[in-house]
Amino acid sequence: MSLAEPAALPVATSAAPRLHVLKRFMGRFKASLPAYLLLLPSLVFLALFTYGAMGRVLVDALYQRATPKAPVRFVGFENISAVLADPAFAGAVVNNLIYAVGTAVPSIALALLFALALSRTHAVNSALRAALFLPVLIPMVAASALFLFIFLPNVGLLDYYIGRLLPVLPNWLGDPDIALYAIMVITIWKNAGYYMLFFLAGLQAVPEDVMEAAHLDGAGPYMRLRHIILPELKPTFLFVTVIAILNAVTQVDHVFVMTQGGPSNATNLVLFYIYQQSVEHYDIGKASAATLLTLAALMGLTALSFRTMANREGGP
Amino acid sequence: MKLIDRLYKDAPLATRNEITPKLGFLLTVLLAIVWLIPFLWMVVATLRPASDGINAMAELMPSLKPTLDNVRDAWEIGDFPRYTINTTIICTGILLVQFVTITLAGFAFARLNFVGKTLIFYLFLMQLMLVPVLLIVPNLSLVAQLGLYDTLTGVMMPFFASAFGTFLMRQAFEAIPTELEDAALIDGASLLQRIRHIYVPLSMPSFSAFAIISVTSHWNDFLWPLMVINSPDKRPLTVGLSVFTKTAEGTQAWGTIAAGTLMVVAPLLVVFLIFQKRFISSFVTSGIK
Numbered sequence: 001m002s003l004a005e006p007a008a009l010p011v012a013t014s015a016a017p018r019l020h021v022l023k024r025f026m027g028r029f030k031a032s033l034p035a036y037l038l039l040l041p042s043l044v045f046l047a048l049f050t051y052g053a054m055g056r057v058l059v060d061a062l063y064q065r066a067t068p069k070a071p072v073r074f075v076g077f078e079n080i081s082a083v084l085a086d087p088a089f090a091g092a093v094v095n096n097l098i099y100a101v102g103t104a105v106p107s108i109a110l111a112l113l114f115a116l117a118l119s120r121t122h123a124v125n126s127a128l129r130a131a132l133f134l135p136v137l138i139p140m141v142a143a144s145a146l147f148l149f150i151f152l153p154n155v156g157l158l159d160y161y162i163g164r165l166l167p168v169l170p171n172w173l174g175d176p177d178i179a180l181y182a183i184m185v186i187t188i189w190k191n192a193g194y195y196m197l198f199f200l201a202g203l204q205a206v207p208e209d210v211m212e213a214a215h216l217d218g219a220g221p222y223m224r225l226r227h228i229i230l231p232e233l234k235p236t237f238l239f240v241t242v243i244a245i246l247n248a249v250t251q252v253d254h255v256f257v258m259t260q261g262g263p264s265n266a267t268n269l270v271l272f273y274i275y276q277q278s279v280e281h282y283d284i285g286k287a288s289a290a291t292l293l294t295l296a297a298l299m300g301l302t303a304l305s306f307r308t309m310a311n312r313e314g315g316p
Numbered sequence: 317m318k319l320i321d322r323l324y325k326d327a328p329l330a331t332r333n334e335i336t337p338k339l340g341f342l343l344t345v346l347l348a349i350v351w352l353i354p355f356l357w358m359v360v361a362t363l364r365p366a367s368d369g370i371n372a373m374a375e376l377m378p379s380l381k382p383t384l385d386n387v388r389d390a391w392e393i394g395d396f397p398r399y400t401i402n403t404t405i406i407c408t409g410i411l412l413v414q415f416v417t418i419t420l421a422g423f424a425f426a427r428l429n430f431v432g433k434t435l436i437f438y439l440f441l442m443q444l445m446l447v448p449v450l451l452i453v454p455n456l457s458l459v460a461q462l463g464l465y466d467t468l469t470g471v472m473m474p475f476f477a478s479a480f481g482t483f484l485m486r487q488a489f490e491a492i493p494t495e496l497e498d499a500a501l502i503d504g505a506s507l508l509q510r511i512r513h514i515y516v517p518l519s520m521p522s523f524s525a526f527a528i529i530s531v532t533s534h535w536n537d538f539l540w541p542l543m544v545i546n547s548p549d550k551r552p553l554t555v556g557l558s559v560f561t562k563t564a565e566g567t568q569a570w571g572t573i574a575a576g577t578l579m580v581v582a583p584l585l586v587v588f589l590i591f592q593k594r595f596i597s598s599f600v601t602s603g604i605k
Binding site for chain 1: 323326327334336337340341343344345347348351352353354355357358361370371373374375376416417418420421423424428429430431432433436437438439440441442443444445446447448449450451452453454455456457458473474476477478479482483486487490507532535536537538539542543553554555557558561565570573574576577580581584585588589592595596599600
C-alpha cells in the first residue's frame with residue numbers, strides 16, 4: 001500500500017509532476033488492456049483491409065508504372081488529372097448519376113407503395129411481401145442471367161409478350177440509348193423489396209391515435225399520407241436514400257455480366273471503369289486515382305448521415 | 317372486390333370504404349406477379365425440352381413434356397458441385413472468423429470502459445460506409461503481397477472484421493443483466509469464460525440474424541472473388557455462373573442457363589421460404605453491411 005502512495009514521502013512530492021501524469025496514464029492504459037486485447041483481432045483486419053487500403057489508394061494514386069514490370073515513378077497529381085481528363089471516366093460518372101437517380105427514385109417510390117399496401121400483417125400480405133422480397137436474395141449475377149433472356153431480341157420474354165405492341169422491336173441491351181435503362185430495370189426489380197422492409201418498419205412508428213384522430217376529422221388517404229405518414233417516415237427516407245445511392249455505385253455486377261460497359265460505353269459505370277483500369281489496362285495509378293475520387297464523393301454523401309448512423313448504432 | 321373487402325375487414329371503420337388504399341393494394345398485387353415472372357420463367361424454361369425450339373423459349377406456359385435434361389446438362393458442363401463447395405467454404409470460413417471477432421469486439425464495446433473508446437467506435441462506424449467493394453484495387457495488391465492471390469483465404473480475408481456484426485453483438489450483450497455476470501465473477505470465472513458461458517449462449521438470436529446477413533451477402537458476392545480467383549476449380553458459384561452463362565449464351569442454350577441459375581439461387585431461396593420471418597427481421601436490422 002505504501003508503495004502506491006509515494007506522496008507521503010517528501011522526495012516523491014518534489015519529483016516531476018510529469019511522472020505522476022505518466023503513471024496515471026499507464027494505470028488507465030493498464031485498465032484498458034483487456035478491452036484492447038478483445039478489439040485487437042477486429043482492429044488488425046480493419047487496419048489491413050479498410051484503413052490500410054485507404055492509405056494505399058492515396059499512395060498508389062501518386063505513382064505510376066508504364067508496364068506491369070516497370071519500376072514505379074512518382075507522378076504527383078498526374079494520375080488524378082489524367083482520370084479527370086479521360087472522357088471514359090466523365091462518361092462513367094454521368095452514366096452513374098443517371099443510373100443512381102433512375103434507380104433510387106423508382107425503387108424507393110415502389111418500396112413505399114408496397115409498404116403502404118402491405119403494412120397490416122396477415123397471410124395474404126406476408127405472401128406478397130415474400131414475393132417482392134425474393135429478388136433481394138439472389139445474386140446480381142443470377143438476376144443478370146435471367147434478364148439476359150428477358151431482354152433477348154426477338155425471342156426473349158419481353159419481345160415475345162410485349163414486342164407485339166411495338167411498331168419496331170428495340171434491341172434492349174444493344175442500343176446505346178436504351179441499354180442503361182434496361183440495366184436500371186434489373187436494379188429496381190432487385191432492390192425495391194429490400195427498401196420495402198425499412199418502410200414497413202418505419203410505418204410501425206406512425207402513432208395509432210394520430211391516425212385515428214385524422215380518420216375522425218375526415219382526412220382522406222392522401223391527406224393522411226401527406227401530413228402524417230410522410231413526415232413520420234422522414235428518417236427512413238434519408239436512410240434508404242443513402243443505401244440506394246451506395247448501391248448505385250457498388251452493386252453493378254450486372255454490367256460485368258451483361259454489357260461489359262457497352263454498347264459504346266453506354267453502360268460504363270464508375271466501378272466498372274476502375275475494374276477496367278486495374279485488371280484490363282494494369283494501370284494501378286489511374287485505378288487508384290478513380291477510386292480515390294469515388295471514395296471522396298461517397299464519404300461526402302455519408303458524412304451527411306454520419307450522425308444518424310452513429311445514433312442508430314447506439315453512440316460511442 | 318368482395319375478396320379485397322375481406323382483407324380490409326379489420327381496418328378502422330372510417331377507412332373501410334375508401335377506394336384509394338384498395339387501388340394501391342391491387343397495383344401491388346399486380347406488381348408482385350410481375351416481380352415473380354423471372355422466377356416463373358426460370359423454372360418453366362429449366363423443365364422445357366430442347367425439342368420445343370428457340371421460339372417457344374419465352375412461353376410461360378409449362379411444357380407438356382417436362383424434362384430434367386437441362387439440369388443434367390448444366391450439372392455436367394458447369395462444374396456446379398465444385399462451385400457450390402467453394403462458395404460453402406468461403407461463407408463458412410468468413411462466418412466462423414467473424415463470430416470470434418464480433419463477439420470479442422462487441423463485448424468490449426458493451427461492457428468495458430477504455431481509453432479511446434469514442435475514437436475506436438468511430439473507426440468501426442466508418443467501416444460501415446467505406447463499402448469494401450470500392451477498395452478492390454488496393455485490397456487485391458495486399459492479398460497478392462500476402463501470397464493469397466488465387467486462394468479462397470484471399471477471398472475471405474477482407475471480411476473477417478465486421479462493424480455491423482460488432483454493433484449487433486454489442487446491442488445484444490448490453491441487454492443481458494449484469495447480475496448474471498457478477499455471479500460468475502464471484503465464482504472466479506475469467507473474462508473469456510464469462511463471454512463464452514454467459515454472453516454467447518444468451519445472444520443466439522443475434523448470432524443467427526448476423527449469420528443470415530453474412531451468408532447471403534457473401535453467397536452473392538461476385539466482383540471481389542472474380543478479381544482474386546484465377547483457377548477455374550476455385551471459382552465460387554457466382555463467378556462460375558457468369559462464365560457458364562457466357563459459354564451457353566453463345567450456343568443459345570437458354571434452358572441450360574435457366575437450369576444453372578436455378579441451381580445457384582435455389583439453396584438460399586429454399587432456406588428463406590422456411591425461415592421467412594427470421595430473414596425479414598435480420599434484413600431490417602442490416603441496412604448497410
